[in-house]
Amino acid sequence: MVLLGALSAFGPLSMDLYLPALPSLEAEFGAGQGAVQLTLTSVAVGLAVGQLVAGPLSDRFGRKVPVLVGVGAYALASVLCALAPSVWLLVGIRLLQGLAGAAGIVLARAVVRDRTEGTEAARAFALLASIGGAAPVLAPVLGGQLLRVTDWRGVFGVLALIGLVLLVAARWLPETLPAERRVRGGARATVRATRELVGRRAFRTAVLAQGLGFAALFTYISTSSFVLQTGYGLTPVQFSLVFAVNGAGIVAAGQLSRVLVARLGPRTLLVGGLAAQVAGGVGLVVTALADGGLPVLLPVLFVVVAATGLVLPNATALAMADAAGAAGTASALVGVGQFAVAGAIAPLAGLGAAGALLPMAAVMAGASVLGLVAGLRVPRAAGTPPRPLPD
Template structure:
């Protein structure tokens, strides 16, 4: 990616405003997924529903988050960023209110789907706005700054949710999410100007052709697969680590929370290190380094699980793999979006959807060996980290120049 011909970046005060607004939009997903997790048992009891029915509120949210990005990304290319974003924020507020007042579990599932469509607007359009505002190393640095939010939100969300439950019911969690959505709606409506003046048609045929063109673009596919496959390794960690560390290694819930939080801090630190190195080191080199770090961490996790290594070695290995996200995501996003300014919304949507689809495929693999072993989780993490490095190496190599003699 060219780093010398960058567009004029916003000034420092404007950048701070964009960090706060786009960071809030980026946090929609983790906050909406993780904040209410401590309340799931209470919700099942209050709504007189089976645990599996209440867990559907999580599954349907992830499905809606993926589908919403596919729709709202192209719409933001056609109508500008503000209008689809405002519609999405209204949907999020309405969905959150419906969640707070739902009288039974099935209405709650439907309300979560509405909420997820609104959250998708924040996630996909925030990424497209970064592409509108920045290019070159400035874009990568800004994505690295957003990793501060992406890393902290999953750590803080369950803690905030747990504290809220000390003085309110699970419905109060959705009231807080409603207030958060309403605040962002007001900020976007009054303080966020339209960042993009380019438009592309929103006809279904044109949208499908755009997605097809992106999928057939070797470089875009390579960067998207690299980030998506490593994100799948992260999904395996999220879905399996509580069972492995508590059930197999005997950590208490409190100790597990500390480990989970420390790994989240690793993502933040790696993201900030990446922001400092961008401009001195090429994005491809930083991305490759992050993928190699993920592979080393994944293989170490697998070796620790297979050979029953001391817990300390397993924890260090997990920290390496999870921290690699902070190096991979900013560089992969920046490199993937670099050549697609006119279709940044669609490109952002495909990036986001791929992460969730591949991540969802990784989750069932974690439980294949039953509750008494960490090997399936470790093998899934190592396998997807290796696939991420292979995708990057195979698909993003510079084309060879053939000279005729």
């Protein structure tokens, strides 16, 4: 589970480690805030598209080989990011980095689904979310400290080193999909499984709720460094500490989900987490309109961010319960919903003035409201494994 958590942390690690360096990257290339934020959006798009490839391939060839290929390619792409001579080339390489890193994310979920179901799966996904939540806790703090001795290029060098370490560790990952359970029929079988999954209301609504909930978090990830450093005057180290506290909230909420899921069920926890996001998002908008200071801003921001520790694992458990015969494909669709929706919505926060709170607050609140609507549409009986998908 620790190794699976590390593999699933590729996404937040790729985005969070160099967040404190975004203003300095903007200054070096002479690019605007929107162009710099595209280096985050492109890796999110890569993570989404890459899962569409890695997930179905793992249903056909097993889980282990795609992990090893993806992690190795991720390490190489990180080296190329460190050598990028322009912001636009960096955007392109970050897309490749996301494509490679997607394998670890999608296959961590698939391995859990291979081994567990129902409440046990919800607990396992909550544990993955907590381990993955350590990335938002540690990455910005580490990134802030790295900037004391290196620049943003050195940060990508560290990502390359992390990729190499995980490549070695992943050699001990057990194969959880034996040959007799693998999907035959190539692309045609993948299309059939996709149609079957998307045709299920429980799957559709859970994926949409997760994507919108994550969009609120990703908006915070891609914009908060400008708001808190440029708008509110925090130093990179102070910003990383604030980010760490919010990341600790994700971990705490994930642990709370593990404790409560057997009693309340994943749907109730999902709706509760989305409702908390809405409350925090509305608080952010009010804070922006009233020109509130940090003592008001930071607590409501904490609520929105921490609530994702309830949203993500329970939405994942509800969606993956519908994946009896094609866990890799289902995991890929879950990942696409998460990163594609977030990648489409988060850039809207960059349309305002640099450092302004209101655009970030409005996008986070809007995504949270839509996420709650989707969460309420998840059937109350969702979470019990249905009939297996056809071979």
